[in-house]
Amino acid sequence: MHAAVVRSFDAPPRFETFPTPSPQGEHEILVDVVAAGLHPRVRSAANGSHYTSGGSLPMVPGIDAVGRTSDGELLYFVASDGAVGTMAEQAVVDRRRAITLPADTDPIAVAAAMNPGMSSWVALRSRLNFQPGASVLVLGATGNAGRLAVQIAKLLGAERVVGAGRSPERLQLLKDLGADAVVPLNGSDQEIANTLAREAADVDVVIDYLWGQPTEQAIPAILKARTDRSKALHWVQIGSMAGQDISLPSAFLRAGNLNLLGSGQGSVGTHAILAELPALAHEISTGALTGESVAMPLRQVHEAWGMHISPSQRIVLTNN
Known part of the structure; x- marks a missing residue:
């Protein structure tokens, strides 16, 4: 062959x-x-x-x-x-x-969307006990997987979804896909922190495709602005498009209810991933995603x- x-x-x-x-x-x-x-x-x-x-x-x-x-x-x-x-x-x-x-x-649509869609679908359905009515921030929302994550969060019942990314043009397109607010990540550090604090201070879940510097900026900006720091913030690390490492002062783990976890091959079992495929494929096949x-x-x-x-x-x- x-x-x-x-x-x-x-x-x-x-x-x-x-x-x-x-x-x-x-x-x-x-x-x-x-x-x-x-x-x-x-x-x-x-x-x-x-x-x-x-x-x-x-x-x-x-x-x-x-x-x-x-x-x-x-x-x-x-x-x-x-x-x-x-x-x-x-x-x-x-x-x-x-x-x-x-x-x-459409086999091309399924081949294109299943793998990137699976990342947030499995994270929300298997890695977390995600409940309808929760709010979600997607870091890296202008990429292929991030765009799908915005749609998936809404489909699974998120009350509010915030998309963050570097491209202002693609960020605006996210509003047609269900994003309630967007955060540009291409301004000054203070501008980014202020916008995150305003739009994402009290989110319940962060789906993170970036890691690196954007995550180093986002964690303190969000934790410092939370109305109730004891409210759980589930930070799900999926991708590392902006860097493999971050520096996280230990105080942030003590001063807020920050739950860092990853979702990917190894942290989620094969059987758990496979069990989610039919439902995700259905949503792609019907055009919902x-x-x-x-x-x-x-x-x-x-x-x-x-x-x-x-x-x-x-x-x-x-x-x-």
């Missing part, structure tokens, strides 16, 4: 021939891959920087996809650990890690890897 093949962690994958994988277990089948998303998680695995990377080459990247069985069934699936990746003409699917999609589903996708044929994977797109978009590789 043809696949995107990584032969060096220092170079993008190329469209090459690669041995077709074979089903091994009783629950495994071989499917034709229809569409696979080029997610940040896929990029980090392909350059060897992800914390789960085993360092073995050559490899085929791709962690999920939409595929079609030999009898025409359309599936969304998450690749098994250690399996050949999904950016290929064919992939092995463990039926226990797959869900059936309606026949009229929308993302922005850029479809490109798999044979152009090398060009796709270096293509400049908006942070709110997601490249999807297709087998046409």
